[in-house]
Amino acid sequence: xSLLQVQDLxxxxxxxxxxxxxxxxLRPGERLGLVGESGSGKSLTAMAIVGLLAPGLxxxxxxxxxxxxxxxxxxxxLVRLRGAVASVVFQDPRSALDPLMRLGxxxxxxxxxxxxxxxxxxxxxxxxxxxIRWLDRVAIPEPDRILRAWPHEVSGGQRQRIAIxxxxxxxxxxxxxxEPTTALDVSxxxxxxxxxxxxxxxEGLSLLFISHDLPVVARICDRVVVMRQGRAVEEGPTARxxxxxQDPYSxxxxxxxxxxxxxxxxxx
Amino acid sequence: MSLFSLQDVxxxxxxxxxxxxxxxxxxxxxQNLGILGESGSGKSTLLRLMLGLAxxxxxxxxxxxxxxxxxxxxxxxxxxxxxxxxxxxxYTSLDPRMRIGRALAEPHAALGLPGDAQxxxxxxxxxxxxxxxxxxRRPRAFSGGQRQRIAIxxxxxxxPRVLLADEPVSALDLSTRVRVIDLLAELSRDLTLxxxxxxxxxxxxxxxxxxxxxxxxxVEAGETRQILRDPQHDxxxxxxxxxxxxxxxxxxxx
Numbered sequence: 001x002s003l004l005q006v007q008d009l010x011x012x013x014x015x016x017x018x019x020x021x022x023x024x025x026l027r028p029g030e031r032l033g034l035v036g037e038s039g040s041g042k043s044l045t046a047m048a049i050v051g052l053l054a055p056g057l058x059x060x061x062x063x064x065x066x067x068x069x070x071x072x073x074x075x076x077x078l079v080r081l082r083g084a085v086a087s088v089v090f091q092d093p094r095s096a097l098d099p100l101m102r103l104g105x106x107x108x109x110x111x112x113x114x115x116x117x118x119x120x121x122x123x124x125x126x127x128x129x130x131x132i133r134w135l136d137r138v139a140i141p142e143p144d145r146i147l148r149a150w151p152h153e154v155s156g157g158q159r160q161r162i163a164i165x166x167x168x169x170x171x172x173x174x175x176x177x178x179e180p181t182t183a184l185d186v187s188x189x190x191x192x193x194x195x196x197x198x199x200x201x202x203e204g205l206s207l208l209f210i211s212h213d214l215p216v217v218a219r220i221c222d223r224v225v226v227m228r229q230g231r232a233v234e235e236g237p238t239a240r241x242x243x244x245x246q247d248p249y250s251x252x253x254x255x256x257x258x259x260x261x262x263x264x265x266x267x268x
Numbered sequence: 269m270s271l272f273s274l275q276d277v278x279x280x281x282x283x284x285x286x287x288x289x290x291x292x293x294x295x296x297x298x299q300n301l302g303i304l305g306e307s308g309s310g311k312s313t314l315l316r317l318m319l320g321l322a323x324x325x326x327x328x329x330x331x332x333x334x335x336x337x338x339x340x341x342x343x344x345x346x347x348x349x350x351x352x353x354x355x356x357x358x359y360t361s362l363d364p365r366m367r368i369g370r371a372l373a374e375p376h377a378a379l380g381l382p383g384d385a386q387x388x389x390x391x392x393x394x395x396x397x398x399x400x401x402x403x404x405r406r407p408r409a410f411s412g413g414q415r416q417r418i419a420i421x422x423x424x425x426x427x428p429r430v431l432l433a434d435e436p437v438s439a440l441d442l443s444t445r446v447r448v449i450d451l452l453a454e455l456s457r458d459l460t461l462x463x464x465x466x467x468x469x470x471x472x473x474x475x476x477x478x479x480x481x482x483x484x485x486x487v488e489a490g491e492t493r494q495i496l497r498d499p500q501h502d503x504x505x506x507x508x509x510x511x512x513x514x515x516x517x518x519x520x521x522x
């Protein structure tokens with residue numbers, strides 16, 4: 001059975017429709033990429049799935065997340081489902097972290113919430129052990145220093161790893177990552193991608209990965225949906241779509257990415 | 269004669285960290301130079317020094333054969349005609365209230381350029397493939413790629429010999445990005461480009477020469493082709509191996 005079933009999803013701003021009936025499925029353990037340029041509706045689609053659309057935007061159609069209908073559900077229900085079923089990692093780790101809160105306290109919040117949800121008592125020693133375990137999972141050294149540090153005291157790559165640790169500490173079954181490596185340097189981008197891929201595999205999660213960067217998507221996703229102006233124009237296994245695209249728009253996109261890449265083999 | 273010549277240039281913020289250490293480079297006519305580095309490498313600082321927005325704390329920087337004295341009005345006026353910048357974000361580099369015609373006329377007047385302003389505006393709009401009636405519209409009427417063309421047109425008004433571009437395509441979508449790279453390649457037949465970027469592919473597409481900066485030091489310099497084929501420094505190797513790639517297509521699979 002699918003973990004996520006999106007059927008005829010629409011997103012509208014008043015009378016104006018921005019996403020026009022997008023449908024796709026995501027099975028447990030699968031890694032799906034939503035690719036497209038700015039304005040394609042890829043982020044709106046992702047935010048509609050977890051009910052995090054900005055005020056003034058409304059979603060229609062059907063989104064079944066772990067069998068639960070997300071569209072039209074009151075926010076107090078969604079709060080419970082977010083984290084328990086799906087959590088999100090955003091592009092800019094600076095906006096995901098509270099600048100006035102130490103990293104350890106921020107990481108403690110999802111750990112505590114999960115314990116409450118699972119009816120576990122959590123001693124402060126257990127909490128600390130969990131914090132350190134999560135930092136270790138996202139390959140952050142010197143946990144004692146990091147837990148006491150403020151967000152501005154660590155690098156962009158480390159901030160994004162902590163945001164990933166917080167998202168996973170909720171214990172979700174689906175991780176939604178919206179351009180999680182776009183704000184990072186090339187070297188930390190590769191590390192964060194490999195880390196994300198490994199964690200998703202080890203924890204048996206599904207991944208919905210939103211990006212405009214085709215090579216990045218090729219590195220981490222099994223399947224892709226290409227979006228353009230609020231429509232899904234093509235869907236298929238990553239290797240097939242990126243080597244033999246069928247839709248004219250996907251063909252143009254893949255050709256542009258290949259042209260950029262070809263400069264590496266044949267520089268000016 | 270070199271367009272730019274930097275000898276052991278260092279830069280430190282007043283009572284602050286040194287962000288560039290002993291950088292030497294020369295820019296020759298027709299030899300586009302790529303400056304590759306990650307955040308904090310000092311690549312944008314280096315470009316600011318070349319623009320004359322700041323002076324080196326140590327070392328010498330010459331442009332067009334003479335040392336650049338940023339406190340001399342006349343010297344800087346000449347330098348603005350010699351070298352023009354293009355910045356990353358076309359949404360912030362244009363004044364949203366100013367019609368494009370005025371935005372393009374302004375540098376023509378400010379730099380005291382010869383020739384008829386209207387004719388020059390027509391020339392630069394044609395050079396970046398934008399319609400002539402663009403002058404009547406404001407920036408919000410244009411897409412990101414078109415705005416970056418306008419920013420480039422604004423730089424071209426001065427008929428500069430060097431274009432100093434800081435991540436000029438990073439904020440653009442993939443298909444737009446390819447078209448702006450084509451435009452820069454076309455323009456660099458008549459001027460020499462210094463391209464600062466974190467993206468090896470874009471540097472490779474435009475620049476036959478390359479320097480790699482790490483923590484404010486040049487760790488590798490030479491021909492782009494040679495560096496890509498046989499990188500000497502561990503850092504360059506790491507950057508190249510970190511690049512995600514598309515799966516081989518049927519056409520290119522050997």
